Amino acid sequence: MRLWDFHGGIHPEENKQQSVQQALVKAPLPKQVVLPLQQHIGAPAEPLVSVGDTVKTGQLIAQADDFISANIHASISGTVTAIDERPIPHASGMSDLCIVIESDGQDDWVKLEPIADWQNADSETLLNAIARAGIVGMGGAGFPTAVKARIREQHTIDTLVINAAECEPYITADDMAMRTYPERLIQGVQILSQLVKPSRCLIGIEDNKPEAIKALHSATKDTDIDVVVVPTKYPSGGEKQLIQILTGREVPSGGLPADIGVICQNVGTAIAIAKAVILGEPLISRITTLTGNAMTRRQNVDVRLGTPINELLDFAGFNAALASRLIMGGPMMGFTLTSDRLPVVKTTNCLLAPTSQEFPDPEPESPCIRCGMCEQACPAELLPQQLHWFAKAEEFEKAQLFNLFDCIECGACSYVCPSSIPLVQYYRFAKTEIHKEQEEAKKAERAKIRFEQRQARLEREEAEKIAARNARMAAAAAKSAAAKAAAPATSGASPVTQGLAQGLDEAAAKKLKIQRAAATVALKKAEKALTEAALDSNASPDNKAILEANHKAAQEKLAAIDQQLNGGAQAKTQAGANPQPAVATNPNGLDDAALKKLKIQRAAASVALKKTEKALAEATDENRVQLEATFKAAQDKVSDIEQQLGIASAQPASNEQSVAAPSADQEKILKQAKIAAAASKAAMKKAEKALVHAQSIGDTDEIAAKEAAIVTAKANAEKAADKLAALQGVTPKAPAAASHSASDATPETDLAAKQEKALKQAKIIVAATRTALKKAKKALAEAQDSKDPEAIKAQQAVVERCKTKFTGAEQTLAQLTSSDVC
């Protein structure tokens, strides 16, 4: 069979003989095992037991937590005493999570589940068995075997290579395994062949293991497995290098053997697979070489995983005084352990305890002399010197360009370096830094994405908020617009009509107020005229009567307006929401105002009366009659006002009976009118009495005066009677008005009231003129009796004037009555 060669390589002293002199033995069962949860490449296993649990040998205690992960089993029976951080065999000398089992000394196994008919089992069953057993690459890297065995799912494999080269000095674990269990190895290879289905199956073994070669040859006699003996050269046991030797194919840079159709498995792994499938035995032990001149019993042992190294060293007769250091792995690729209180793990193929003679302290690093020997030695065909410079200068990108990651860290370059430069350490440092940078870049990218996504989210949320707010505002605007639009049609109808009514009411009230102001002005004018007339002694009695009538009319008008205004106000308040209090309170207020007004009027009237009295006292006989009339008129006025005042002051009391008020008011007015009538009658009688008395005395002046007084008293009486009659006429209507309520002070009723007033006034005027006429006629008769031509003439003129006045008054009355009828 043709063999190829790989570039470079070295031939260090093998030192394998020391540990193959004695047969493979089982190491004594440890009292305690420490099983790290990560003894493999990939994710750490997840513990299935807790402190205090009793476990049996082979029991699954930690389960693979990821696709690339491996199960961990109890390697002894006993009790789980701790699951915590313990120092692990790692180049860093750090601690990691471990399951600690205290042995019960029984080594009581769980019931194993072997696959009896493994030759015919399907690949899934076999892969599951391998995965269940927690098998990882035993050569050193510790890649989960089940994952590697699935390679066929993605790649076409034509060659299965079993790595039996074991090129590293001192290590003889695979050699002893092949010598001891060649059949088991062949079974394992057959299982792998079943899984991978390669066209050929090669066992590559270095020619420095003749016994193992012999054993394999005999074991593979009836199989299609080729045992290929390769020349000894370090590092022919490197995966890529062995593949190159056996197949001539080179694994591409950054690639995997599967890329060139090859899969490579270690001897130890193949044996573990066979045990797992055929015996059902999980990976709980491994073969480890105990060697180095610091040990007296240099040999290979089958040791339970998790066994403390110090127990193994004790077994091997380790002499700490002699040892320069303690190395896990070989002299080329192993690492120095910081302590012997560390467990054996799945990848512990060798424990090397050399003496200082064997392994003197490394020479101090000297500057590179650019000899280029490292390049000669490099099995990966790299430029170690360049990589060294780049690593030293921390020019990692350049190092990567020079394929730093194709370095297998075999240590051949360091071995040959005349300057004792720890080249591998430089490469490891460079690799570490590059990994860190890559991790950071990854993390930075992740952070950037997360940051951008967060920003985008915040912006989106803000936009949504604004949109929601705008929508809300738009909805509110639409709503208000709709309400505005709907106002005339629907709910707005009543407010508008109300407003309209109010507006009308207000307008009416305003109009009334204006009217009232005008009336007040008229009244004042009339009053003024009256007082002037009273003061003017030359003024004719007719004039005064006219003035009086005017004054009265103005007063009446004012009162009427006031009434209307009150009615309007009442209506307004009653149109409000709370009619009852409005009726109860408002009229009171209005009445108070009216009362005040009336009082003022009364005061003014009494002043006028006093003035008239004074004038009367000073007046001459001639004027006396006229003045007396004026005085009477003033008195009338006062009494009139007092009457009104009485009504008004009576109103508050009656108002408490609210709705009944108008009728009660009217009743009061009626009553007062009756009283007034009675009073005027009494006054008339008194005047007649006085007249009789005066006649008996014979004083003509006195008689005339008394006569006039009687006339006015009569007029008063008549007036009172008229008023009474008018009121009685109104009374029947009152209930209707009351039922309409004060609020309904409609123009009709107002008009009626006005007309009534006007009628009343007209009647009064008629009455007054009639009395004046009578008086004038009487005076004429007296004058005719006295035969005084001058007096007769004067009296005739007066009579004439009175007549015209009377007829005028009668005409007005007739008009009014006719309009009233209408």
Added chain:
Amino acid sequence: MIEFLAQHPVLAAVTGLLTLAALFGALLGYASIRFKVEGNPIVDQIDSLLPQTQCGQCGHPGCHPYAEAIANGDDINKCPPGGESTMEALAELMGRDPMPLDADPDTIGVKKVAYIREDECIGCTKCIIACPVDAIVGATKLMHTVIESDCTGCDLCVEPCPVDCIDMLPVETTVKNWGWNRPQGPNARFEHQVFASDRPFTTDGRAV
């Protein structure tokens, strides 16, 4: 024309060069329009050098804004989380001189991660709002915790915490993130040695 040019080689050369100039000018003008690059590509290059902690220690709201600022002439030494290496990378990219970092030298380059003392957390969510990369989980009145793998160590959550229960702890070295150290180099063993001195020496070559 050709004859005229042939007789006046100087004019011919000038004409030829002018023609070429016009031709290439037109070509360049067309290319500048046809192959116009939107945005400033240097910003993205700078941004890729920045550590993306989004910490705002540079005074800009995030790494990209600082990248833009650098592109517009801002100093390159304002990124303590990036440390010396980032500054040097920026100096190289921008063709500027390296300058000392504008930060407390003790804190430069120390990777930190926020840690919430969960017993003391009152669940106020203020740190969650402050975190630029959404690396804190929790809800109102419920305990919060930091997703360590997403924390950029930017410090921004420490200030808003009303009960001061957030610590910035240096990232611990574990088996996972441990790495080989740099070898000391050929001259390391001579660092403390004195080669020529009239002072007495100790046995290992150090001056007394």
